[in-house]
Amino acid sequence: MVEKRPLKVGVVGCAGRMGRMLVAEIVATPGLALGGGTEIAGNPVLGSDVAQQAGLPAAGLVVGSDPRALFKACDAVVDFTLPAATAIHADLAAEAKKILIAGTTGLTPAQQEIVTMAATRTAIVQSANMSVGVNILLGLAEDAARRLTETYDIEIVEMHHRHKVDSPSGTALALGRAAAKGRGVDLDSVKKIDRDGARRTGDIGFAVLRGGDVAGDHSLIFAADGVRFELTHRAGSRRIFAKGAARALLWSRGRKPGLYSMRDVLGLG
């Protein structure tokens, strides 16, 4: 068998918390090679070694500030930055016909439109949560909600660290949406996040726990008389997003232009 040359991957925003994790994951993943990294002009890390600033042995690659040059030098680019930057990167990916893995959340409709358009010219994998486990759970949640009849009540329990400001978590809401979709209902009409009394038939209830440094636990519970069905995910660290991005990178190699999700990457249909 002829060994394929590893996929050369650049990281935009390589000095951020996710950026450094992505650099480390790319270096550690067989089949992937680090191709460079960028930061915005003025960042003190500019000019230092991309791998070294991520706590690894030097790779001989200097942190630059020109994403266009990064796209040119690489086969693929990973982007966990900010919505405005991601829209620009999507255009650059389309122009250079390079793969883009986009994990940035909170894009405006206009920014999303730019990403969607860019995906007609190159392969883009976009997901608000790149974790393999969470995406598996989301896929199963919808299927289970479709199969388990209305005799099952649906509830979601999540726990995160004491510093988390939003509640319920985005992932808990995504689980709720997946379950509501399986049931053929709109989450907003059945969502119950502040229960203070009896359960209403058909509700999808959320229990939110906060404490310690929990990275993120989620359970989706289907409960009927004498029986329960539970799907649970526990995250140990943000590393799972970097792991998922690495999986998406390996999968995206040689793909036709298109906007793909982690569900496509995992073959969950």
Add this chain to the structure above:
Amino acid sequence: MRIGVFGAAGATGKEVVRRILSTPGLVLSGGTGRPKSADIGKDIAAAAGLKPIGLPILADPAAVFAISDVVIDFALSSATIQHLKLAAKAKVPIVLGVTGFKAAHRTAIAQAAKKTAVVEAPNTAYAVNLAMVYIERVARVLAGDFDIEIVTVGDRKLPFAPSGTALQLVDAAARGLGVKRDNALVKVRDGDIGVRKPTAIGLHNIRGGIRPGNSQRGIFFGDSEVIEIAGITSSPGVYADGAVIAAQWVKGKRPGHYGMREVFDLG
């Protein structure tokens, strides 16, 4: 449709009796108990806590086959081989809810399945069968990246381990990983066990309490994340529901060896 119940005075059998009597279109044809036990001759509905219906619990399974379209068996495994022989002779489909099978039972099932439809259903709860299907699916997607362990919790009175259900969960994981059960199953870890093999499937059989809620759980341990899929049952009525669905499904089926996955159309 006439349904007979073996082990009609047992914990699960009684629930099956109640389900049949409360489901329109189903007729309770008869039932058996352990020969020579005090249950023989008792009214089958009264034994299940309902108004008597004038149908005594019998000691002779052949007599029940003679008047049934399908039989549900929740007696004990010591009687299963005889039941299978009689099912084959009477050409009446049988739903085996009873568990604890050994090699001789396997042979008897294969033999009987040539003459009549046999549903082997060590766990008739929909939620548990759904868990098995998901465990297989996730194992296929995550093969190599995540370690799979199966954890089951059962009543202190369950006299053997692993349970049929636990082995079904292991088999589901093994199919997903593309390995054989015998090469993958790890039942004991004690001493210098070495590094865990990626294709290992660990099995843990927790026993305790009375009706603690039986849980069947597949756990996938990845790098910095864990996925759990669990079916939890806390009342025998849930098993009875599934067994009655299996009985309705198997009526008129060709001879063969079937499972709850086919009954529930879980793909």
